[in-house]
Amino acid sequence: MKLLIVDDSSVIRKVIRAATDVLEIEAEEARDGVEALEMIQALHEELCLILLDWNMPRKNGYEVLLEIKSDERYKHIPVMMVTTEGQRDNTVAAVRAGASNYLTKPFTVEEMEVKIIECLGKGGAR
């Protein structure tokens, strides 16, 4: 099973990858919402979790979340929103739209590990 990291920041993707490496989960990366949807289409049968940044070029995380949760092929895949503090209100909307969890930036690698484990425990398979 694979996890998909979606964030336009290469540094944040590397920080998240540090957590997936510790958990020994294979991870793929997308740099924006459009690339994420292309990868979800190609990989959806292998994905156990999607980590989705909110503010991204071309298509933001909330729009991607709505597309995932309205598509019968993808809606079962747990999604965790990763946002900055100032977007916490938006995150409530994301949880209502079907996000399984959220984590606000800044975060430590350890906090990310815990959140990933929580998400996989709720709805994913390792």
Added chain:
Amino acid sequence: MITQEDLAATFFDVLHEVAKTMSGLTIKLIPQGEPDASGDICSVMMLDGCVNGVFSLSGSPQTFRMLCSGMIGASPKEVKEEDVADTLCELVNMTAGGVKLRLSETDFQFALAPPCMISLAELDVLTSAKERVITQVMGTDDLAVRLKVAY
């Protein structure tokens, strides 16, 4: 109305928390004595909303290389050039996000915008017309980051 002192303290506090959480580095305020800014890189976020302002962080590429190194758990030599600028923009993004939350009950309201890299000369142009300008220098013994808020 929030005072300049409170605003400065809030920005410092949040940047301190962001740097500590993401890179493990503890930063402190450095008494004003303008460090040499030649060769510095700068990222800016426009603060649109009730305030019409500008928030920027700047410093030497080596400073943000060190911060990036702490964030991704790699040696400074292993940090790629593009990740240095990305680290700076992410620090601006996370700091602005934290400040926005902390000041949500005050008159200092703004929307988050994508941060972008600009030159210090361009920053001067952006901030020169603003009524109030806060400048703080902070860092460790080896690192110095200049924080500027103009509104």
